[in-house]
Amino acid sequence: MTDVFELLKGRPEDNDYGKKPVIIQGITGAYGSLHTRNMIQYGTNIVAGVTPGKGGQKFDDVIPIFNTVQEAVDATGAKISAMFVPAKFFLGAAKEALEAGVKLLVAIPEHVPVRDTMEVLNLARQKDAIVIGPNTPGIMIPELIKVGIMPPSPFKAGKIALLSKSGTLLYEIADALTSAGFGQIITIGIGGDPINGTRLIDAFDMVKDIPDMDGLVVVGEIGGDSEEILAQRIIDSGFKKPTVAYIAGRAAPKEKRMGHAGAIVMGNYGSAESKVSMFNKANIPVAKRPAEVPVLLAGKMVKSD
């Protein structure tokens, strides 16, 4: 599989090590332009934008805009794209990016039809590309690169890998970790959709062998079985680094979608109990509140010393 760190950071011998070029699909929209500016401010190397019909113009007088992803990729060599197009244009825009050679596609839009996601993921597999999302806040290496919509304040560079289905809960828990002195080596928003380009288990595979990582925090929620599958993978892989989980939705009623399309409990399938018991089986404590996450993590750190 394509190495996500290599894509985001590069290798020390690369000319653009630590400042990998990123393009923005939908750069001229209200949402796209707001977050493009925020990413630039964070230090992300935004090199081009794509908006059909606006090729030749410049975003904020600096960043060239192209009509197609292919032109943007040819001109810049970017392999990362952050996508801010409306959900109904997701299918076309995502296919275009993958066909143009984008290897890391961060899909921000919510309300993408499930079938469109499936089609894009089939193509991504053929192209050996990583799709994060749809409905993701994005991915970041704190204090180095941010590809997404996360506010910068909760995050700090460090040694904890943080994976989350939810956006605002990711910020909340990053904030709690940072306040307790646990910076993050990488944070990945999985997205709240029922079908994720990068599932929890894929994200785990991306981060599990990072030598500098000291611990892992997984923020899940009710619905589906990706937490259970992840817990099983952690057991099977013999992963021994301190790991803590948090599951939102214990008090949610069954058979109701709780905001996220994927957050629904059917019978015991998708229930918090099922996830908590699998994590416990994997010897992973599950916090009751976001503020408890760093406390449990610190506990695991002491034990593993």
Added chain:
Amino acid sequence: MVNKCHKFYGNEMRLLEFQAKELFREYGINLLPGVSCTNIEDGRERAKELGYPFVIKIQVPVGGRGKAGGIQSCKNEDEFELKFPQVMGLTIKGENARAILLEKMADIKKELYLSLFLNRSKRCYTVIASSEGGVEIESVKNQVIREVGLGDVPTNVAQEISVAIGLDGKTADDFVDILVKLSKLTIEKEAELAEINPLAIVSDGSLIALDGKFVTDDNSNFRHDELQKYQEKSDIEERAEKSGFSLVELDGDIAVVGNGAGLVMSTLDMLSDNGGKPACFLDVGGGATTESVYEALTLISRMGRVKRILVNLYGGIVKTTVVAEAFLKAYDDGVIDLPVFSRLKGTESEKAKAMLKDSRTKIYDSVEDAINAAVMGAKN
């Protein structure tokens, strides 16, 4: 925790049986003659057209109708006059009758199960078939499960499934025909689930769809104007959706509002852990603006039973003063007169606190403090 909530599927829509059957009929799937109606006057006319005997079936967007007495046979007018109002008046799992379906009866030899659904973990459509249908899917034995990709089910695959559940002759031919048509319907409408249970074998060996369940993906609605007529939403749900909110009504007295589904769920969990009873789950979406928070308060004010409002916003780049303005405006306009317990994480929070000093909104630094205060307040 929750016994009764309004129906809100968020990203999917479950059609009523007669609506699913309208689509089945359009795609040529074999059905019994049937007509639907919404009142007894109309029902009497429909009964004459259809002719006795027939069954009357309550139309609700939940299962378990048979056990609840929602399906009754009518041999004549007297039985119809007696049973129609009874069935129409039923409440099943909190759902009232949307309509009544009048349908002819069949001489059933055997009941099969057939469904096609969007398999999220396998990322493709999957067929489930069984020769032992007529019960809920969890209880269907000897299931044959076959992944079929994202396109139509080809005839040879349908034939293999038919053999796998032990069909032959006319029944097997009918099964293949129905599965191919059902798959065409599912793909064209981008449904998440199309289920025929039971799929009945009648005396001449042919197959008839006795019941139908059809769940669509709301997110693909922009490609399906033809499905809009099946949409059913309460005023509050409609307003919530228009604002881009997600709302689930619950039966407690503390309304829970926040930005981001995960954060609101988390707040709901902590509130429940502290003995509070949530009145609703209201996610105003990732951002928070004066308008969105004002609209959220407006929706809550229409819910009744709410005694306290708990707000948990993780702003990050949101100015909390912007949210504070919404509270002040909502009080000024008389939209709410309830106490609000809020935790606003974001910029300018000191300024926001000062703005709200003399209002009924209290700002807390931690969500735990806001929850404790809301629970204590609700008990007073």
